[in-house]
Amino acid sequence: MKLRPRLTQNSLLFGGVAAWGLLLISCVSVNRTMLAPPFIAGAVFVGDKACAECHADTTDHFAAATHAKISLVEPGSKIGATGCESCHGAGSIHVKAGGSRGTIVNPDKSPETCFACHLDKRGQFSLPHAHGVASGKMGCSECHDPHQGKAIKGTGASLHTQAESCTECHTAQKGPYIFKHNAMKEGCTACHNPHGSVNNKMLNAPDSNLCLQCHATGSNPGQLFAFGRDHVGNPVNGTCWVAGCHEAVHGSNVSHALRF
Numbered sequence: 293m294k295l296r297p298r299l300t301q302n303s304l305l306f307g308g309v310a311a312w313g314l315l316l317i318s319c320v321s322v323n324r325t326m327l328a329p330p331f332i333a334g335a336v337f338v339g340d341k342a343c344a345e346c347h348a349d350t351t352d353h354f355a356a357a358t359h360a361k362i363s364l365v366e367p368g369s370k371i372g373a374t375g376c377e378s379c380h381g382a383g384s385i386h387v388k389a390g391g392s393r394g395t396i397v398n399p400d401k402s403p404e405t406c407f408a409c410h411l412d413k414r415g416q417f418s419l420p421h422a423h424g425v426a427s428g429k430m431g432c433s434e435c436h437d438p439h440q441g442k443a444i445k446g447t448g449a450s451l452h453t454q455a456e457s458c459t460e461c462h463t464a465q466k467g468p469y470i471f472k473h474n475a476m477k478e479g480c481t482a483c484h485n486p487h488g489s490v491n492n493k494m495l496n497a498p499d500s501n502l503c504l505q506c507h508a509t510g511s512n513p514g515q516l517f518a519f520g521r522d523h524v525g526n527p528v529n530g531t532c533w534v535a536g537c538h539e540a541v542h543g544s545n546v547s548h549a550l551r552f
């Protein structure tokens with residue numbers, strides 16, 4: 293499917309001059325407006341096969357990767373980026389130099405390459421509560437794999453769960469707990485948005501609604517039923533996890549009601 297090209301400041305930034313932008317924009321098989329790949333002055337596209345010569349360890353696993361399908365080639369044209377070069381930029385100078393550093397884009401700590409196609413993520417990471425991706429403290433690749441399998445770590449054929457990709461850093465939430473909170477089975481994203489949120493602790497909701505999406509039972513006006521008992525008047529400051537109530541939201545070793 294051909295997508296309508298859209299020129300913005302970004303495409304100029306990544307496409308160099310507008311002419312390049314127009315040539316390279318568009319055309320993946322999914323419904324997403326594409327921008328240009330990173331621009332490297334003077335370099336031309338050489339294709340994934342050229343990379344395999346020296347980076348076989350990466351190219352060998354790439355075929356099934358989410359991003360292997362990306363093609364920024366204008367229909368009817370043969371010039372453009374596919375696979376590797378859609379994130380790393382045109383490779384001719386790098387290849388000719390025998391692969392020296394600084395001749396190709398390495399999006400290790402800068403999310404700009406990813407933002408070029410995932411426009412919405414720039415906004416999410418500038419929300420008040422977000423991982424330090426925009427400031428370069430952390431890369432998207434801490435949680436996403438650009439080179440193999442499903443791009444979201446812990447999904448697809450991965451042996452790890454999605455939560456395990458979080459608890460590698462957040463060991464305090466790892467457990468195991470004697471009293472589990474079964475919400476954790478749904479993954480951390482049942483309650484947090486790792487890309488950013490307006491709410492404290494990157495929560496999906498600032499108040500009891502976070503919990504009531506799973507725990508609301510009964511809907512008589514003026515009543516708030518959870519666990520078979522009316523909770524109206526309970527959540528003093530609007531959250532269920534205030535001290536003295538269900539503080540141990542991730543799991544507990546002492547209280548089945550997850551109180552501490």
Ligand code: HEC
Pocket residue numbers: 338339340342343344345346347376377380382383384386387390391392393394395396397398
């Ligand atoms: C002739 C061999 C060769 C080819 C072909 C080659 N590379 Fe490299 N590449 C290297 C070497 C060697 C390094 C490591 C340089 C170092 O560590 O000093 C490297 C480094 C890189 C880096 C890290 C650069 C940095 O500044 O940190 C990226 C990204 C990269 N290559 C991508 C590619 C892509 C994409 C292709 C295909 C378009 C490709 N390479 C083709 C040899 C090659």
Ligand code: HEC
Pocket residue numbers: 340343344347350351354359360375376377378379380398399400401433438439
């Ligand atoms: C979705 C974007 C994306 C695609 C497509 C992609 N890469 Fe990368 N690449 C990255 C990111 C992000 C990094 C830095 C983080 C990392 O090393 O995982 C990186 C790092 C690298 C490095 C440097 C690794 C190091 O240790 O310094 C090489 C080499 C490389 N990629 C080669 C390739 C090759 C070859 C392909 C195609 C088979 C490819 N990449 C496709 C995003 C991508």
Ligand code: HEC
Pocket residue numbers: 320322324326329358359361362364378379399405406407408409410432433436438442443444
């Ligand atoms: C050239 C455009 C382009 C670039 C650059 C790009 N992506 Fe993507 N990305 C896509 C497209 C298109 C899809 C949708 C693929 C699909 O659904 O099959 C996608 C999907 C994803 C997904 C969802 C995968 C899933 O299984 O649902 C993640 C996560 C992702 N990209 C992360 C990244 C990260 C991190 C970077 C930077 C290292 C990046 N992307 C760079 C185009 C791009």
Ligand code: HEC
Pocket residue numbers: 403406407410413417423425430431432433434435436444454481486487
């Ligand atoms: C702290 C971990 C983390 C970081 C850092 C992160 N992501 Fe994600 N991302 C996730 C998780 C977890 C999901 C799956 C969300 C779900 O299943 O609800 C996801 C989903 C996605 C998706 C597919 C669904 C969607 O929201 O469109 C895209 C695209 C994506 N991430 C892009 C990015 C990009 C681009 C960056 C860097 C700018 C990034 N992510 C950084 C954890 C992260």
Ligand code: HEC
Pocket residue numbers: 422423424429430434435457458459460461462480481484486492493494495
């Ligand atoms: C590479 C390590 C790393 C990974 C992986 C990681 N985080 Fe984080 N996380 C951090 C750091 C560091 C902070 C501190 C905030 C900052 O970046 O300034 C943080 C902050 C948080 C916070 C807010 C804590 C607070 O006190 O405000 C939440 C919630 C969170 N992460 C959830 C997640 C989830 C969910 C995932 C998996 C999708 C995840 N994290 C993956 C390193 C990581």
Ligand code: HEC
Pocket residue numbers: 455458459462465466473475476479480481482483484493495533541542
């Ligand atoms: C049932 C909802 C829920 C799930 C699922 C969940 N969290 Fe939380 N998380 C919360 C709430 C609520 C808070 C705020 C607690 C507070 O402010 O006292 C929080 C706080 C945090 C914090 C900040 C801790 C602190 O001491 O301030 C981190 C980090 C965090 N969660 C990581 C994770 C990780 C990693 C996962 C998945 C393994 C996860 N959470 C799953 C609800 C959840």
Ligand code: HEC
Pocket residue numbers: 471473474475478482483502503504505506507532533538541548549550
């Ligand atoms: C994704 C769904 C989901 C969310 C969101 C969720 N929970 Fe749960 N929770 C469960 C499931 C499933 C159980 C176990 C079955 C049951 O008792 O209903 C459970 C059980 C509990 C229990 C009882 C534990 C026991 O052993 O009796 C408490 C207390 C609890 N949750 C509090 C909370 C609080 C507080 C929040 C909000 C921070 C929350 N839950 C958010 C799914 C969820």
